[in-house]
Amino acid sequence: MKNLFKYIAITMITIFSFQFSNAQNETILRDDTNTWFTMLNRLNINSKWSVSNELHERLGAFMNEQGTFLWRPSVDYHVNNMIEFSFGYSYINNKPNDPNPNPKIGVVENNIWEQVLLKHDIKKVHFQHRFRQENRWFDTVGQNLDGSYTKTGTDYGNRFRYRLTVNTTVKKLANGDELFFQGFDEIWFSQTDKLAPKAFNRNWLYLGLGYKFNPKTNLQLGYMNQWDVLGNNTFVSTPIIQTTFVRNFDL
Secondary structure, three states: OHHHHHHHHHHHHHHHOOOHHHHOOOOEEEEOOOEEEEHHHHHHHOOOOOEEEEEEEEEOOOOOEEEEEEOOOOOOOOOOOOOOEEEEEEEEOOOOOOOOOOOOOOOEEEEEEEEEEEEEEEEEEEEEEEEEEEEEEEEEEOOOOOEEEEEEEEEEEEEEEEEEEEEEEEEEEEOOOOOOOOOOEEEEEEEOOOOOEEEEEEEEEEEEEEEEOOOOOOEEEEEEEEEEEEEEEEEEEEEEEEEEEEEEEEO
């Protein structure tokens, strides 16, 4: 199992390095700083089952533009402390902002997703490998004769995401609370109808600090950079200030 984790880590780091080295030769459009707010909850039913929920409010131009609202519930099965399976749904209401050239009209996506989470530790550092398969139904947009845009229907596509997360305690406080560091890198690929990788879509790189009030509650503040592929060798680079509140419960 340890050799499997090492192989996964080396493979994904190689892919990330390749993608970023290629990006240096492309046209990069710079977005204004975005501000994202996230709330994560989990209800542990027993040692094997839990239900989780995510709410995301994402604002562009430093809280001056509505960007994305996302709701994501799931059901989770815990094989053991190292392996977890999830099945979930996402509702995404998104409005592109400059410099993204997509029409500035709100579009909705509904997707169903399947996920595997693998966990392991190396000394005091906690690692997570998240593999997510998304089955997506999303609005399509067309341009009218007067230059305005309207929704024209719904299309379907598949997408694969992999996230490598590291987490470690920075300092344990006298009252029992903790300061911790968390970082992750996530890569997104669109897929063919047969789920073969088709194109690189997006990369997230996040670095943050958190305050753990107890094992079930923490607050995090971090910086994330988002790289989006527009096509024609052009990327959008978006700096993001992200605040995350986590509160879990036991039944």
